[in-house]
Amino acid sequence: MSPALRPQGRSVNGGDPQAEERPPAGARHVAIIMDGNGRWAKKRALPRSLGHRAGVNALKRTVEGAAELGLEWMTVFGFSTENWSRPATEIAELMSLLKNYVRSDLARLEAEGARIRVIGRRSDLSPDVLEVIEHAEERTRNNDRFHLQVAFNYGGRADIAEAAGRYAAAIASGAVAPDEVGERAFGRFLSTAEGPPLDLIIRTSGERRLSNFLLWEAAYAELVFQDVLWPDYGPEHLKAALEEFESRERRYGGAEVDDVLAAG
Ligand code: IPE
Numbered sequence: 001m002s003p004a005l006r007p008q009g010r011s012v013n014g015g016d017p018q019a020e021e022r023p024p025a026g027a028r029h030v031a032i033i034m035d036g037n038g039r040w041a042k043k044r045a046l047p048r049s050l051g052h053r054a055g056v057n058a059l060k061r062t063v064e065g066a067a068e069l070g071l072e073w074m075t076v077f078g079f080s081t082e083n084w085s086r087p088a089t090e091i092a093e094l095m096s097l098l099k100n101y102v103r104s105d106l107a108r109l110e111a112e113g114a115r116i117r118v119i120g121r122r123s124d125l126s127p128d129v130l131e132v133i134e135h136a137e138e139r140t141r142n143n144d145r146f147h148l149q150v151a152f153n154y155g156g157r158a159d160i161a162e163a164a165g166r167y168a169a170a171i172a173s174g175a176v177a178p179d180e181v182g183e184r185a186f187g188r189f190l191s192t193a194e195g196p197p198l199d200l201i202i203r204t205s206g207e208r209r210l211s212n213f214l215l216w217e218a219a220y221a222e223l224v225f226q227d228v229l230w231p232d233y234g235p236e237h238l239k240a241a242l243e244e245f246e247s248r249e250r251r252y253g254g255a256e257v258d259d260v261l262a263a264g
């Protein structure tokens, strides 16, 4: 049996406060930094916008594949708080692609039992983008077969800073009791609070950094970097990343499982 699939009882929890949150088997929650659209377009002497459009098709394929592979939660990075530094035409393209993706795929996702959530700062988004987001969330709110979380105008630091503000207010008002103060209580104020713990972060295109994605949640996630450019991505790449995940032994700061078993 691969280490990641070992039953919980055999793992060494030590003093890990999140021990009971661990998935009993393979990955439940996978996040993807969908990177490389620009380089994909450049290689073909196409405008970057066509790279982003091809990236949406890759997202559609990958979401279908994720549900078929039995994943419960997927969080994808669609637009970062730093992406506002791109040219206005590119930003406009990314905004309209989000709208088009939701418009074209919402009915199918809804019928397949997917719940859509969008995380990230909403106040900077235009009313038409907000309307599409709110409509998609509302229409799928009773679904729970598959959870698709889209990080859009999302930054890990901004999310933590905003959560800290709400946390401080909740402590001041007594909504969080003094004896509750700690990691677990704080985590409930993050935009990702409703999902299971993050198991795996995938980044495509060969870059090896988080670029401000899910900083808190990444604490004990496994990281898999794949050289494929995002528009070329699909279920076969996701499957390969999950196989890599399953070959890892997650220790959470504890001792190596086989050493502990040998020591009795
Ligand atoms: C990822 O592709 C999409 C977004 C960041 C929105 P990029 O646009 O970053 O593509 P590269 O990294 O320039 O190739």
Ligand code: IPE
Pocket (backbone or CB within 6 Å): 033, 034, 035, 036, 077, 078, 079, 080, 083, 207, 209, 211
């Ligand atoms: C991260 O990719 C953001 C998204 C995929 C949406 P970037 O392409 O913006 O990240 P950097 O600039 O290479 O770090």
Ligand code: MG
Pocket (backbone or CB within 6 Å): 035, 036, 037
């Ligand atoms: Mg990039």
